Amino acid sequence: MAWEKFNPNLAAHDLVQDMKWDPKLREEFKRDEAAVLDRYAMMPEERRAIEARDFRTLYDLGMHPYLGGQLSRFIWGNDAGKGAIEASNKLVASLQGHSRDIPDS
Amino acid sequence: MGQIVFAAAAPHAPAIVGLFDRAPPDSQKVVKETYAAITRELLAARPDVLIVFANDHLANSRITLYPDFLIGTAARHSGPHEWFQEWIGCRDYSAKGNPAVAKALFQGMTRRGIRMSTRDENLKFDDNISVPVVLTDLDRTDITLVPVLQNCTVPPFPGPEKCYEVGIALRDFIERDLPQDMRVGLFGSGGLSHEPGGVKYYKIDEAFDRAFLDLCVRNDHKALLKDITVDRLEAAGIGGTAEVLSWFPVMAAIGERPGRSFGYTGWPSFRCGVGGVIWDLDTRQ
Numbered sequence: 366m367a368w369e370k371f372n373p374n375l376a377a378h379d380l381v382q383d384m385k386w387d388p389k390l391r392e393e394f395k396r397d398e399a400a401v402l403d404r405y406a407m408m409p410e411e412r413r414a415i416e417a418r419d420f421r422t423l424y425d426l427g428m429h430p431y432l433g434g435q436l437s438r439f440i441w442g443n444d445a446g447k448g449a450i451e452a453s454n455k456l457v458a459s460l461q462g463h464s465r466d467i468p469d470s
Numbered sequence: 471m472g473q474i475v476f477a478a479a480a481p482h483a484p485a486i487v488g489l490f491d492r493a494p495p496d497s498q499k500v501v502k503e504t505y506a507a508i509t510r511e512l513l514a515a516r517p518d519v520l521i522v523f524a525n526d527h528l529a530n531s532r533i534t535l536y537p538d539f540l541i542g543t544a545a546r547h548s549g550p551h552e553w554f555q556e557w558i559g560c561r562d563y564s565a566k567g568n569p570a571v572a573k574a575l576f577q578g579m580t581r582r583g584i585r586m587s588t589r590d591e592n593l594k595f596d597d598n599i600s601v602p603v604v605l606t607d608l609d610r611t612d613i614t615l616v617p618v619l620q621n622c623t624v625p626p627f628p629g630p631e632k633c634y635e636v637g638i639a640l641r642d643f644i645e646r647d648l649p650q651d652m653r654v655g656l657f658g659s660g661g662l663s664h665e666p667g668g669v670k671y672y673k674i675d676e677a678f679d680r681a682f683l684d685l686c687v688r689n690d691h692k693a694l695l696k697d698i699t700v701d702r703l704e705a706a707g708i709g710g711t712a713e714v715l716s717w718f719p720v721m722a723a724i725g726e727r728p729g730r731s732f733g734y735t736g737w738p739s740f741r742c743g744v745g746g747v748i749w750d751l752d753t754r755q
Contacts, residue, residue, distance in 0.1 A: 368625050368708070378533045385529060385553050386594075430709050431528055431623055434667020443556050449488075453671055453741070460669040468672055468738050 372427025376405040377415065381432040384439050394439060420459040472648030474641070476515035477724045478508050479658030479686070479717040480746030482524065482601035488559040489739055497735040497744070504732040504746040505605040508657075511748055512606055512613070517655035519568045519614045521575070521640075523716040524598035524659035526619035527666075529554075530589070536624045537587040539579075539636070542617040543572040549595035549603070558597055560604045568614035571648065575616060578643035584636055586618070593619060602659050613655070622660065622712040629700045633715045634691070637722025644723070658720040660713025662743030663706040674736040675706035679743035682714060686747045687729045689721055710742070717747075724749055 380401070384391050394401045402412055414422040418440065420433055428436075434456060441452035458464045486493075486501045493501070512520070529551060531537055548564040555562075572588065579586045593599075599617050603609055621627045628636070644654050662682065663675040685694050703712040727749050734745035 368704070371625060373533050373624070378528075382528060382532060388552065391553075429528070429533060429624070430665070430667040432533070432667070434671070437667070438557070443553075449557060456667065457669065457671045466672070 370425060370427050371429060373429075375411060375427050376407045377411055377423065377428055377436070378432050380405050381436050381439070385435065391439060418455070418459060420456055421462065424460065471646065471650065472644040472652040472654050474644060474656060474724055474751060475517050475653045476512055476520070476655035477657075477720050477751060478511070478746060478748040479720055480504055480508060480602065481661050481713075481742055481744050482597045482659045483664065483740050483742035483744060484558040484597040484601065485740045485742070486744060487601055487604065488557070493737055493740065497737040497740065500733040500735040500744055504744070507730075507732050507748060508602075508746060509606040512608075512655060513611065515653070515655060517613055517653045519571050519616055519652070520608065520655040520657055521571075521616045521618060522599060522602065522657045522659055523618045523620055523719050524602075525622035525713045525716055527596050527598060528623070529594040529596055530619060533624055536621055538621045538628050539584070539586040540593070540619040541572050541576050541586055541588045542567065542593045542619070543569050543576070543588045543590050544592050545569055546592065547595065547599065547615050547617060548592055550600040551594035551596060554596040554600070558600060560600055563600070563603050563609040565603055565609040565615040566612075568616050571614070571652075572616045574647055575618075575643060578647040579636075579639055582639040582642060584639050593617060598659055602657060620716050622715050623709045627712065628715065630695055630698050630715060630718055633718035634695060634722040637719035640719055641723040641725075656720045656723055658714075658717035660716040661711060662714060662745060664710035664742035665707035666710045666741070668708050668710075670707060671741060672738050673707070674738060674741075674743045675711070676734075676736045676743060678702070678706035678711070679736065679745065680734060683731050683734060683745050683747065686717065686721065687731050689726050689728055689749060691721070691726055694718075694721065721749070724751060727751060
């Protein structure tokens, strides 16, 4: 992604920032993701990309990569060890379209 | 007039705390020696206040209304922020703030044509402030903290020239506005090359990092402003490498004094190049 695609208007940015600030929203996202997504005025393709865990499309729509990385942690895990590694591995695999060149630890 | 008695800069990658035990010995050595030297020299300099320039990671303001420089004016600065605790895996801390210096900085920079913002509440700190505070045990000293959270990631963010201009104004503020004999430390927190959340999440631009560290050690301002452009920063890692812009106010404020580095590591699982600099304030080139 390059900054020319960055679109600060995406509602997905608000979703991620709200989850950073609200532990209850994070729990609800885990429990009932659709209900949380319903409350954000996303473009249909933006919502589809989140549901499909398709970060490449999400970034092409203009998602800020730092908040994209944090979204991957809300989905796959956030702890300093295993969870974050799984999150960043899956994020990078989605962005590059394959799982090569991803370290084990 | 106030006096700058300490100046340093180093990365704050959370993995240098959270994944430290898993890192190879050479990489551990760089982290350990860099922050040990910073801690030792910070304590020896006995500053009354440490002003830390560190980028905000979209933790304190909406992306649609994003300040370029946000000064924390709280009486205490506690962290890490709730969501970040699990991520960083470091201890809690509560460092003494310095509302008087923080507010004077806001007023002083405004007078000098530099737009900053303030917030009285405890800012939400992630690795930006937490890593340097915990690795130096700043909260266990009498040194007060003034955090300045900088926009290095939401375009258009202040580039090298603007950050340099901030440093020139900062020096004038310290010399003219702060009380007689106040001892001031400066710290730039951020970098080196990394691309958090990007396709190059695991890629580190070692050539950039080593060249940047070399420029900082030489502290040749003309070369720094010529070689370190926003395009070069973004080529070395979008949305992350530009954190080194938090080093620029520090380097500009102290003038062209040489520094010392304590090694470099580009271990991929740190997801960030790591190396720091302490500048020698009693030597002018």
